[in-house]
Amino acid sequence: MSSPAIANRYAFALFQVAKEQKLLDQLEDELRVVREVFNQNKDFNTLLSSPKLSKDKKKQLFQNVFSKANPFLQNTFKLLVDRGREGLIAQIADHFIGLADSEKGIAEATVTSTRPLTEEETKALSVAFAKKLNKKDLRIENKVDSNLLGGIKLRIGNRIYDGSLKGKLERLERQLLR
Structure with a gap:
């Protein structure tokens, strides 16, 4: 085993x-x-x-x-x-x-942003994404990465929601190279 x-x-x-x-x-x-x-x-x-x-x-x-x-x-x-x-x-x-x-209906998430998130921003993210996942709440850990250029990257389990400027530029570059 x-x-x-x-x-x-x-x-x-x-x-x-x-x-x-x-x-x-x-x-x-x-x-x-x-x-x-x-x-x-x-x-x-x-x-x-x-x-x-x-x-x-x-x-x-x-x-x-x-x-x-x-x-x-x-x-x-x-x-x-x-x-x-x-x-x-x-x-x-x-x-x-x-x-x-799982028993409490909570999911753990990591939010990477260019600056520390405020409490209001963290709560808004928690509410929005908890609904998408059918959870009561998200327990969010905020990491700061200035390489993102702007926006946020959210990871919940094995799902990644990339709304960062760097991610958007990389997707645009891949489209242009096709």
């Missing part, structure tokens, strides 16, 4: 427990922090994958780093260490967050 499939199974099991215990929002918030820790600390990943570090030491490391995490989450970490799958934690967090967002 592939790593994404395994990560998805663990995420789904944790998601079911979170729903039953009415801890969905809390575990989602905690897993966002966990994902951030794993994505920003490559040394932490390297340390966890070291064969020199025993399972007990890895469990203790998780206990120390995530001491305020929910017991369900801590037990999941211990289980993953026991099974030698601690390298899947970031993927499990991603899958869990996706499941939680």
Whole structure:
């Protein structure tokens, strides 16, 4: 079985427990922090994958780093260490967050613009595109890229809506070259 499939199974099991215990929002918030820790600390990943570090030491490391995490989450970490799958934690967090967002009718989006968007612009984009996707809301992350020249580029999952000036110029260039 592939790593994404395994990560998805663990995420789904944790998601079911979170729903039953009415801890969905809390575990989602905690897993966002966990994902951030794993994505920003490559040394932490390297340390966890070291064969020199025993399972007990890895469990203790998780206990120390995530001491305020929910017991369900801590037990999941211990289980993953026991099974030698601690390298899947970031993927499990991603899958869990996706499941939680689907449950709440939320989609995650990345908006790339030439300048930071105002709160009103972000809300307007969220309302407009949430309707197109039959979602209640969009959780928007704004990235700034001055190379766009103007406009915005919106990415929701594997869909890209390119309304940037750079994108329009590239499409025009391709048409002219045909």
